[in-house]
Amino acid sequence: MKADPAVQRALLTVAELDKELTQLAHRRRNLPENAKLAEAEAAVRTAKDKLVEVETLAGDLDRDIRRIERDVDGVRKRTERDKALLAGPGVSARQAADLQHELETLQRRQSVLEDEQLEVMERREAVGRDVEHSKAALAAAEQAVADLIKARDAALADIDAAEAGRRRDREQTAATIPAELMAVYEKRRSQSGIGAAPLVARRCQACRLELDRTALASLKAAAADEVVHCAECGTILVRTAESGL
Structure with missing residues (x-):
């Protein structure tokens, strides 16, 4: 020839x-932003799982607090009723002794419930801080993903522009052969x-x-x-x- x-x-x-063009294609397939993006997306999933975990725990503690509040309210109402009966007319000595015994039992029960309530509320406060921390961590992880997507798209745009230029030059040169x-x-x-x-x-x-x-x-x-x-x-x-x- x-x-x-x-x-x-x-x-x-x-x-x-x-x-x-081959080098640009290799660069497209192996953008460092893609590897970083995969790691960042994994971090988002981990942050979401952690947030669900602490929010679930917070919900459980909220239910415990409401249950204890109902129990405390029930004990207080029972105590008020017994005190009213004890102070009322026509109470026999035996009835008075029974009421007094029940009042002492209710007082102990209320003390136990209030201690439990305080403990659960302290735990809820700590978990609340965990929830806020987890929300902040998730927001940061999602922002990192957004930043990497922006960087990846910019890198791809650069590659697209370079490839378009090289292909145009190749077509023009190949046309002379x-x-x-x-x-x-x-x-x-x-x-x-x-x-x-x-x-x-x-x-x-x-x-x-x-x-x-x-x-x-x-x-x-x-x-x-x-x-x-x-x-x-x-x-x-x-x-x-x-x-x-």
Whole structure:
């Protein structure tokens, strides 16, 4: 196959643009923001679970407080009733003794309930602080996710813009190269990832191997417009002033 040396050099421009596009695609797949975002989203889930846990505990304690309040209220009403009966007329000595015994029992019961109430309220206060702390932690975790999404989207926008520019340049350059030569280039690129490379200091820049004397002699003898390939990897090899031939 024949191609003007200038056309062959244009093929190197296409190869360089393809390399940059590959690098951009790799960057897209491996954005550090994606890994950080996955960690941040996991932190949000953990924070939500913690908030549910402490809110559930707070709800349980609130129910306990209401139950104890009802019990205390019941004891107080019973105490008031017994005191009214004890102070009323027509109470026998036995009834008075029974009422007095019940009043003492109610007093002990009220004391126990009030102690329990105080303990539960102190626990509820501590859990309330945990709830507020968990809400703040969740808000911070959600903000971190939002910040990372913003950073990721900005990075993707940069990549999109760079890819669009490289593709535009590639299309313009590829349009100057004969379709037959581009077909050979594309076939080789699909096989090894590199369709064309320069020969620099007797070394193929695709496989990075230095060519032997026989291969170099063959390249030196080939006409300048002859499309040649690396004897080691088969890539289209473009000869330049730096080839060392």
